[in-house]
Amino acid sequence: MLHKRLVQRLLQSLGFLSVLTFTASVHAEPNWKSLNQAVIDQHILPRYQQLQTDTQALAQATTLFCTQHTRSTFDQLKATYQHTMDSWMAIQHIRFGPVEASLRYYRYQIWPDKHNTGTKQLQRLLKSEDLKRLEPKQFAQSSVAVQGLTALERLLFPTALDLGQFGSPQAPSYHCELILAIARNLALMSSAIVTDWTVSEVPYRTRVLTAGPESDDFTSHREIASQWLNSISTQLQVITEQKLLRPLKRFRLKRAESWRSRRSLDNIFLNLHAIRELYAIGLAPKLPEDPLDNAIKKAFDQAITSITALDTPLYDIKQDSPEAKKLEKILADARQLTALASSELPQALGLSLGFNSLDGD
Amino acid sequence: MKKFIALLAGIALSTSGWAKTTEKAVLTHYADLAHAMYQDSLITAQALHKAVKQLAAQPTEANLNHAKVAWKAARVPYQQTEAYRFGNAIVDDWEGKVNAWPLDEGLIDYVDGSYGSESDENPYYTANIVANEKLMIGGQSIDTGNITKALLSDTLHEIDEVESNVATGYHAIEFLLWGQDLNGTQAGAGKRPASDFSNENCTGGHCDRRVAYLLATTELLVDELNWITSQWAKGGDARKALMDGDSKASIGTILTGLGSLSYGELAGERMKLGVMLHDPEEEHDCFSDNTHWSHYYDAMGIKNVYTGRYTRVSGETLSGPSVSSLVAKKDAKVDQALRDQIETTLAKMQVLVDSAEKDNVAYDQLIAEGNTAGNAKVMDAVNALVAQTKGIESAVATLGLNPIEFEGSDSLDAPHKV
Numbered sequence: 001m002l003h004k005r006l007v008q009r010l011l012q013s014l015g016f017l018s019v020l021t022f023t024a025s026v027h028a029e030p031n032w033k034s035l036n037q038a039v040i041d042q043h044i045l046p047r048y049q050q051l052q053t054d055t056q057a058l059a060q061a062t063t064l065f066c067t068q069h070t071r072s073t074f075d076q077l078k079a080t081y082q083h084t085m086d087s088w089m090a091i092q093h094i095r096f097g098p099v100e101a102s103l104r105y106y107r108y109q110i111w112p113d114k115h116n117t118g119t120k121q122l123q124r125l126l127k128s129e130d131l132k133r134l135e136p137k138q139f140a141q142s143s144v145a146v147q148g149l150t151a152l153e154r155l156l157f158p159t160a161l162d163l164g165q166f167g168s169p170q171a172p173s174y175h176c177e178l179i180l181a182i183a184r185n186l187a188l189m190s191s192a193i194v195t196d197w198t199v200s201e202v203p204y205r206t207r208v209l210t211a212g213p214e215s216d217d218f219t220s221h222r223e224i225a226s227q228w229l230n231s232i233s234t235q236l237q238v239i240t241e242q243k244l245l246r247p248l249k250r251f252r253l254k255r256a257e258s259w260r261s262r263r264s265l266d267n268i269f270l271n272l273h274a275i276r277e278l279y280a281i282g283l284a285p286k287l288p289e290d291p292l293d294n295a296i297k298k299a300f301d302q303a304i305t306s307i308t309a310l311d312t313p314l315y316d317i318k319q320d321s322p323e324a325k326k327l328e329k330i331l332a333d334a335r336q337l338t339a340l341a342s343s344e345l346p347q348a349l350g351l352s353l354g355f356n357s358l359d360g361d
Numbered sequence: 362m363k364k365f366i367a368l369l370a371g372i373a374l375s376t377s378g379w380a381k382t383t384e385k386a387v388l389t390h391y392a393d394l395a396h397a398m399y400q401d402s403l404i405t406a407q408a409l410h411k412a413v414k415q416l417a418a419q420p421t422e423a424n425l426n427h428a429k430v431a432w433k434a435a436r437v438p439y440q441q442t443e444a445y446r447f448g449n450a451i452v453d454d455w456e457g458k459v460n461a462w463p464l465d466e467g468l469i470d471y472v473d474g475s476y477g478s479e480s481d482e483n484p485y486y487t488a489n490i491v492a493n494e495k496l497m498i499g500g501q502s503i504d505t506g507n508i509t510k511a512l513l514s515d516t517l518h519e520i521d522e523v524e525s526n527v528a529t530g531y532h533a534i535e536f537l538l539w540g541q542d543l544n545g546t547q548a549g550a551g552k553r554p555a556s557d558f559s560n561e562n563c564t565g566g567h568c569d570r571r572v573a574y575l576l577a578t579t580e581l582l583v584d585e586l587n588w589i590t591s592q593w594a595k596g597g598d599a600r601k602a603l604m605d606g607d608s609k610a611s612i613g614t615i616l617t618g619l620g621s622l623s624y625g626e627l628a629g630e631r632m633k634l635g636v637m638l639h640d641p642e643e644e645h646d647c648f649s650d651n652t653h654w655s656h657y658y659d660a661m662g663i664k665n666v667y668t669g670r671y672t673r674v675s676g677e678t679l680s681g682p683s684v685s686s687l688v689a690k691k692d693a694k695v696d697q698a699l700r701d702q703i704e705t706t707l708a709k710m711q712v713l714v715d716s717a718e719k720d721n722v723a724y725d726q727l728i729a730e731g732n733t734a735g736n737a738k739v740m741d742a743v744n745a746l747v748a749q750t751k752g753i754e755s756a757v758a759t760l761g762l763n764p765i766e767f768e769g770s771d772s773l774d775a776p777h778k779v
Contacts, residue, residue: 103637106637110637110638112482113481113482114482114524114525115463115465115482115525115642115643116465116477116480116481116482116483116486117638117640117642117643119477119479119480119481120475120476120477120640120642121638121640123475123477124475138731141730141731142639142730143637143638143639143640143730144637144638145638145640249522250521250522252484254481254482255481255482259481
C-alpha cells in the first residue's frame with residue numbers, strides 16, 4: 001500500500017494547501033506578480049527544501065551502509081532512496097531556474113534512456129574501477145547518465161541482489177564508492193539549488209520578482225507565469241506520452257519510469273499532486289468562477305482517484321488483467337487533463353505556451 | 362501535423378502585398394533544388410552500390426576502403442537534403458527508411474561485450490540477424506534464412522515498433538562497413554576487417570550472410586532515393602503538395618524545415634545530448650567518425666535552401682529566387698541578420714571539421730568527459746544554431762506568417778540561463 005504512505009507524506013508536508021487556495025480566492029483577480037511570489041514561496045521552495053533534506057539523508061544512509069554492511073542498513077538506504085524519489089517527483093515538473101544551471105535537471109535524472117546509454121556507461125564505469133572519476137568535481141562533469149537517480153536505482157534495485165558486490169566494511173568495493181559519489185552529488189546539487197533561489201548574490205527569487213522592462217532577466221511577470229503553464233502542460237505530456245503510453249504500447253513495461261523500484265505509478269501520483277498545487281496557487285486565481293477552472297480541478301481529481309484505485313505496481317500488472325483496464329483508465333484521464341491544460345488553459349489565461357520540450361520526439 | 366494547421370490558420374491574415382508570382386517562383390526553385398539534391402544523393406548512392414558489389418566480389422582491404430570512401434561521398438548531398446525533412450510531410454514520413462539514427466547495432470551483427478546484452482527499451486537489442494537464420498522473440502518466430510530487401514525493409518526495420526531497430530539505411534551500411542568504434546572517446550573509428558566479407562578466410566562468422574545483408578541494404582538505399590527523387594520531379598507528389606497549396610503556407614513549410622532542423626534535431630538531439638552524455642555513440646556517424654561532415658552539410662543545406670543556391674556534386678551551381686529575397690524585400694535587416702547567423706553556424710561547424718581533418722581530433726573526442734575545450738567547440742555550434750533559430754523566427758514574423766512551432770528537444774529548451 002504505497003499510496004497510503006505517500007498520502008500521509010503529502011499531508012504532512014503540504015497540508016496547508018487547502019488554506020492557501022481558499023485565501024487566494026478571496027481576493028478577486030490578484031496580479032501575476034503576487035501569484036508568482038506565492039508559487040515560489042509556497043510551492044517551489046518548500047519542495048526543493050524537502051529534496052535537500054531527503055538527499056542529505058540519502059547521503060548519510062549510503063555512508064552508513066558502506067561502513068556497516070548489513071541487510072538492515074541496505075533496507076534503510078533503499079527507504080531513503082524512495083523518499084528522495086518522492087521529493088524529486090514532487091518537483092520534477094520545474095525545469096525553470098537554478099535547476100537548469102550546469103545541466104542539473106539532467107544530472108538528477110535522464111529518462112527515458114532510449115539508446116540504453118545509462119546501462120552501458122554504468123557497466124564501463126564499474127569495470128574501470130577508476131576512483132579518480134568519482135572525485136566530486138570530476139564526477140559532476142561526467143555523463144549525466146551515471147550521476148543521478150536512474151543510475152542509483154540500477155545499483156540499489158538489481159534483478160538479482162548480491163550484497164557482496166558492495167564489498168565489505170573493511171574493503172568497500174567500487175560499487176560502494178559509486179553509490180556514495182552519486183548520493184553526495186545529489187545532496188550537493190540540492191543544496192546549491194536552494195542557495196541559488198534564496199541566498200546567492202542576486203537570489204533567483206529576486207530576479208524573478210523584479211521582472212520588468214528594466215530587468216536583464218525577465219521582461220514581465222506574465223512571462224514568468226507562462227513558465228508555470230508550460231511546466232504543467234509539459235509534465236502532463238510527459239505523464240501521458242512517456243510514463244504511460246510508451247510502456248503500455250505493446251505492454252513493454254521495462255519502458256516505464258522506475259520499474260526496478262516498482263514506483264512507476266507512485267511517481268505519476270506525486271506528479272499530479274504537484275502540478276495540481278502549482279495550478280491552484282499560480283494560475284487558478286486568475287479564473288474565478290470560470291467553468292474551465294472547475295473542469296480542470298475535476299479532471300485532476302478524477303486522474304488522482306483513478307490512480308489511487310490501483311494498488312499493484314505497474315511493472316507487476318499482467319496484460320489483459322483487470323488491473324490493465326485500470327491503467328487504461330488512468331491514461332484516458334491523463335489525456336483528458338492534458339487536453340484541457342494544453343489547448344484551453346493558455347487562451348483562458350491569455351498566456352502563450354512557448355516551445356514544448358517534447359516536440360523533438 | 363500541428364505545424365500545418367497553425368500555418369493554414371494564418372492565411373486569413375495574409376496581406377496581398379506580395380506578387381503571387383514571386384512566391385510561386387520561390388517555391389518552384391525550392392522544389393528544383395530538392396530534386397537536384399536528391400538526384401545527387403541517388404547518383405552517389407549508385408556509386409556506393411557499385412563499390413559494395415566490388416567488395417562482395419573481391420573482399421580486399423582496398424575494396425573495403427573504396428566502399429568507405431563512396432559511403433562518405435554519398436553523405437555529402439544527402440545531409441544537405443535534410444533541410445527538406447521537417448515541414449514536408451512526404452519527406453518526414455519517409456526519411457526513417459534511409460537515415461534512422463541512433464541504432465542498436467546488435468540487431469544486425471556481432472557486437473563487443475561492452476555493448477551489453479539487454480536493454481529496457483529493446484527486446485531485439487542483440488538479435489544479430491547476420492548470425493541467425495531464425496529469430497525467436499516474444500514467442501514469435503521469424504524466418505531470416507534469406508536476407509532479402511523485403512525482409513529488411515518490411516519485417517526487420519523498426520521491428521516491434523522500436524525506433525532503434527534500424528535494419529536499413531546509411532547507418533546500417535555504415536555499421537556493416539566500419540563495425541563498432543571500440544576506441545571510446547579516444548582516437549580511431551570502427552575497424553572491421555575486409556575478411557568479415559570473405560567466404561574463404563571468413564572472420565566474424567557468417568560472412569556470406571553479412572555480404573548478402575550489405576548488398577540488400579545498399580540496393581534498398583538506391584531504391585528509396587530513386588523514389589524520393591521522383592517525388593520532387595515535375596508532377597511528383599512532394600512538389601505538388603507544395604505548389605498546389607496556399608503559397609504563403611508553403612513558404613511557411615520551408616521555414617519550418619529550416620527551424621526544426623536547426624533547433625530540435627541538430628542542436629538538440631544530435632549535438633547537445635552528446636555533450637551531456639559524453640558518449641562516443643552519441644554522434645551521428647558513430648562508426649565512421651564522419652560526424653563533423655554530416656553536421657557541416659546539414660548547416661550547408663540550410664544555407665542552400667534559404668539563399669536558393671546549391672552546388673551540385675558535378676560542380677554545377679544552381680541559383681534562383683529564394684526565401685531570403687522575400688524576407689529582404691520586407692525587411693533587409695532581418696534578412697541580413699539571418700544570413701549572418703547562418704554563416705556563423707557554418708564557421709562554427711568548420712571548427713569541428715578542422716578539428717577532425719587537420720588536428721586528428723574527431724567529434725567523439727570533442728564530446729569526451731573532461732575535454733572542456735572540445736565540449737566548448739561543440740556547444741559553440743549548438744549556440745549558433747539556437748541563435749539562427751531565433752533569426753528564422755524573425756523571418757517568419759517578417760513575412761507575416763503565423764508563429765510556427767519548430768521541433769524542440771528535451772535537452773535544449775532552456776529559455777533562461779541562470
